[in-house]
Amino acid sequence: MSTVTRSRSESATSQRAPAPPSRWRRAGAVLAGVALAAAAVGLQAFGSAAADHDTPLTWTGGVGDEVVASRFSARVKTVRAAKALESKGFSGEKTRATTKGIFIIVEVGATSARKPLQLGTPVLLTDSGHRYEATDKIDASLTITELYIQPGWWGEGVTVFDLPPGELPGSRVVLAPSSSFLVEPNGPEIEIDLGLDEAGAKRLVSTAKDVYTPAVKL
Amino acid sequence: MPIAALVVATGLGIVAAFGGLGDAPDKPPKQLGPGATLDQEQFLTKFVESRSTVEPGSFGTPGKRFVEIEMEVTNKGDATTRVGLPNTTGGDSSFFAGSLLKMTPEIKSEYGPAASASAEGVESNQLQPGMATRVVIKYELPDGQRAPERVRMDIGTFEFAAEGIILVPGWHLATEDGAGSARPPLTVAAQVTLPVQPKGTSG
Numbered sequence: 001m002s003t004v005t006r007s008r009s010e011s012a013t014s015q016r017a018p019a020p021p022s023r024w025r026r027a028g029a030v031l032a033g034v035a036l037a038a039a040a041v042g043l044q045a046f047g048s049a050a051a052d053h054d055t056p057l058t059w060t061g062g063v064g065d066e067v068v069a070s071r072f073s074a075r076v077k078t079v080r081a082a083k084a085l086e087s088k089g090f091s092g093e094k095t096r097a098t099t100k101g102i103f104i105i106v107e108v109g110a111t112s113a114r115k116p117l118q119l120g121t122p123v124l125l126t127d128s129g130h131r132y133e134a135t136d137k138i139d140a141s142l143t144i145t146e147l148y149i150q151p152g153w154w155g156e157g158v159t160v161f162d163l164p165p166g167e168l169p170g171s172r173v174v175l176a177p178s179s180s181f182l183v184e185p186n187g188p189e190i191e192i193d194l195g196l197d198e199a200g201a202k203r204l205v206s207t208a209k210d211v212y213t214p215a216v217k218l
Numbered sequence: 219m220p221i222a223a224l225v226v227a228t229g230l231g232i233v234a235a236f237g238g239l240g241d242a243p244d245k246p247p248k249q250l251g252p253g254a255t256l257d258q259e260q261f262l263t264k265f266v267e268s269r270s271t272v273e274p275g276s277f278g279t280p281g282k283r284f285v286e287i288e289m290e291v292t293n294k295g296d297a298t299t300r301v302g303l304p305n306t307t308g309g310d311s312s313f314f315a316g317s318l319l320k321m322t323p324e325i326k327s328e329y330g331p332a333a334s335a336s337a338e339g340v341e342s343n344q345l346q347p348g349m350a351t352r353v354v355i356k357y358e359l360p361d362g363q364r365a366p367e368r369v370r371m372d373i374g375t376f377e378f379a380a381e382g383i384i385l386v387p388g389w390h391l392a393t394e395d396g397a398g399s400a401r402p403p404l405t406v407a408a409q410v411t412l413p414v415q416p417k418g419t420s421g
Binding site: 085095096097099100101129130131132133135136137162163164167 | 296297298340342343344346347348349350351
């Protein structure tokens with residue numbers, strides 16, 4: 001019973017309401033529409049460009065810091081320099097790699113948040129914007145990229161770069177999980193500043209060892 | 219008179235239709251010799267020498283003979299790139315050796331030529347930014363074939379594509395202006411002629 005009376009009263013009010021909107025009100029609505037459309041077009045300028053989709057998300061830190069990214073954590077323990085690399089082949093013969101620049105040996109530790117993972121080829125990013133991939137003059141099996149980074153403990157290893165000494169000041173090591181066949185937009189990466197200014201870089205180069213022999217872990 | 223005008227107009231039309239009024243072909247490629255340097259945009263390349271070498275055979279097998287081409291390559295780009303292999307397809311390449319478009323006479327090795335950046339015993343395949351690197355391309359000679367007296371190489375050059383629909387952003391081999399062509403021919407920036415010097419054992 002009560003429902004019937006309510007519907008009746010509603011219909012009574014709706015009969016009174018439909019006065020046509022005034023001309024001013026219609027013009028206002030059109031203006032508001034135009035303003036919203038203009039705002040939408042204007043906002044496109046702030047939208048992400050195509051290039052932003054495949055750039056990684058970067059967590060940063062310094063030497064000794066434990067930098068925690070979304071899926072993994074990493075730290076740089078030491079940074080050393082050497083003029084040559086020497087490693088032993090399976091048959092025991094020594095091979096020696098030299099450079100016109102300098103070898104920078106970075107001792108890296110990493111741990112994973114949940115799943116085991118491997119690091120991709122580390123990169124040294126310089127102030128000049130150059131990207132130096134870790135050198136292939138040392139067998140990759142002797143570096144951090146060979147290791148499976150497990151959750152629960154820190155895996156440790158080295159990565160070696162080969163670059164002109166002048167590029168050292170301001171350089172950062174960039175570490176990221178190795179990319180699988182899936183293209184991952186905005187994947188995590190960790191960028192660790194080696195903390196080298198002009199003087200620090202000179203000191204590092206002047207204390208360079210003649211030969212660095214990577215430790216074989218097997 | 220109207221007939222003469224018609225003849226002239228027709229003649230011009232035919233010339234235009236066959237591309238006769240288009241741009242004249244680009245200037246012929248530079249001719250370079252040993253010790254010359256070529257700017258390939260992504261790389262600065264010095265052609266050091268060419269030599270023939272012998273690798274002694276072991277356990278009684280006949281030795282192998284090679285023709286080597288030595289270059290000094292400086293990567294002018296922003297990122298580490300690779301030496302790669304000489305171009306055999308006439309297609310695009312983003313690696314240095316892809317700009318070695320053609321060699322005359324052609325040396326047909328069983329497994330194709332080998333290319334590497336050598337650093338005293340350790341072979342590398344990387345070209346690091348700003349570092350002059352010794353790159354050696356090695357062609358194995360088939361049994362019984364003698365090394366040629368000289369080799370001539372067609373060398374291409376690179377272009378940087380910042381963004382593109384067809385091309386991946388990055389360095390690509392420069393091509394001739396081939397509007398409408400799906401595979402425009404690669405630009406020959408220089409022809410380098412090197413005498414092949416006989417040397418002893420391969421180093």
